[in-house]
Amino acid sequence: MTSLQTIEVSKSYANHKALDRVSISVPSQSIFGLLGPNGAGKTTLIRIINLISILDEGEVLLNGKSIKTGDTSLIGYLPEERGLYKKMKVGEQAIYLAQLKGLSRHDAKKKLKFWFEKFEIDSWWNRKVEELSKGMQQKIQFIATVLHEPQLLIFDEPFSGFDPINVNLLKDEILKLRDNGATIIFSTHNMASVEELCDNIALINNGRTILEGEIGEIKERYRTNIFQVTYQASKDLLFDNHTFQLLETSQKNGHKQSRIKIAEGSSSNDLLKQLLSQAEVNAFEEILPSVNDIFIQEVNQSN
């Protein structure tokens, strides 16, 4: 089932096209990575989904229906440029933000108690925001984003400014939120976290979607049929035909390591057979392209 869908969304500013017929579709209860270089249009798209900006053409569907003003309470949004009222007390502020999302004061308080205990920050309730460190403020912002239990969560660069401990905390929470039924869109430059968290990704460059799909399937699509073998042998590997191409060999801890490309039509088993006759094989694996590689390759190509 699709939670959120954009259909041919376009948006222009005075002299440039920020989005050009962008279509993405986010399956429900999954984590969707929105990738792209700076200025690609990610934030513009996210703002359009949040009804902060209005699209010129196209349509945004939430649960199959055109998105409307009242739907903002179904969305939790943590923008890239985020902050809090510095002079306001933490508790009051969190209640205020929750009320703006449609929670009653009473419910907001109850839920906040739960989250504050979970993050062990009860003692901050009556402190002014300006007294807290940046990392502490980020925790509050995260709580304020998820408090009203929205079905769609949008995080724009959620990990920027977090220390590694909090990054892990955040990752765990994001995974838990998905397991509890939420759909999550997040945009980031941190490719490692994309591989770790995302079920689906879309790559945007210059306002266009250049790649979209399930992450495993994309990796499959970009497989280069290169295998890495770790082995012990007295002689160098030798292949008699052009089916297998030895790319490079290196020495590592008394083992040899080679990368071999298999031509179309052959299988890894054929390669393995050849290897077994020449060497003592310790490890054998396919080198799949990282999201990072795909990202760089695609962006360069589309430019």
Add this chain to the structure above:
Amino acid sequence: MNKIILIIQREYFTRVKKRSFIIMTLLGPLLMAAMIVLPAFLADWSEATEKRIAVLDETGWFFEKFKDQENISFYHVFEDVETEKEAALGKGDHLLYIPLTELNIPVNAEIYSNKQAGLNVTSYVKTAMKREVENRKLLASGIDPEVIKSSKANIVLSTIRVEEGGIEKKSNTEVEVGLAIFAGMMIYFFIFMFGVQVLKGVMEEKSSRIVEVIISSVKPFQLMMGKIVGIALVGLTQFLLWIVLTVVFLGIIKFGFLSGGDVAGMEMLEQNQLMQAAAESGSGADKFAMVAEIIDSINIQAMVLSFIFYFLGGYLLYAALFAAIGGAVDHDADTQQFMFPVSIPLIFSVAMSGVIINQPDSALSVWLSMIPFTSPVTMMIRIPFGVPLEQIWLSAGLLIAGFLATTWLAGKIYRSGILMYGKKVTYMEIWRWLKYKH
């Protein structure tokens, strides 16, 4: 709708709970009252106690003319200056020494005292001596002082404005001028003070980066209007509290004035006596009654209502523009280039107040009170002098149209501006924002 009320609440309560608001609210009326009472109080400082004055009158002309006053009593002494000075000062009294001079008519006198002789003493002595000298001069030239006295005329010029329906109203230009200046200044001050609060509030939201979080829940226009309305309510609260506190304070003074038992009342009384002694013409009580009558003749209710209307109208007009500026700029320093052109009409209308007071019905005054950017200050200056009703309606209508227009315009600038960081904003840029479709 519910959400805009939440925003208004936050804007209102965070400001009203601030210490600076409470201090301003209490201090305003107190300062005002202090301005009225303090001079009298200071003059009265040394005069609260009974003063005795020894009079060494070598001319023999004056002693009879000194009559005991409420806090001043006179007694006659006859020894030489040095002895009497010592004697009088030793008792804590004053010595008034009127030496015999070569001149036919003595015009010099000296008062010796430990402390500065009070204003009531000096002015009484001076007045009494002056009257006596004048009388003697007249007699010397063969004129009966009684004739002069009876020929003295005290002109009280009452200007009476005939309003529609033939209702005559006594008016007094001096009081009206005072009121006009006061009302004009107050409205300028209020619009600026609370307009700048809107600007600061918007800038705070932008620079703390909370604005995008908020507008993912509410429309930017709701956020802007919530802030403007919330701060308007703060302004009204302050204004109403000032009125209430001032009325309470005046009530206390009035009560004291009638009963005569209150300290403040005593001071007012002293003040009146001073006026009486100094002015010689008419009694202080009469003047007080006259001022009260004039204040009554000016419709205070209409003044307060039109103040509230023109404050709200002018504030809404300017606050929207200030909100737009706050949304557009990144840093405090950048606000100047936009603040200046926006506030020029407001400052201009204050600068023109003298011209308007001189000719409240001139074409210039009428025009300035019609243009929404200048009408709040100008109209408040004109109202004490009487403004035809149709002009007020027209000006009010234009003001409402004016703030609807600036709010619409500001909404567009604000909306683009609040999400724009790290970009030096120019007029060209703002012009582009106005054309964006949101």
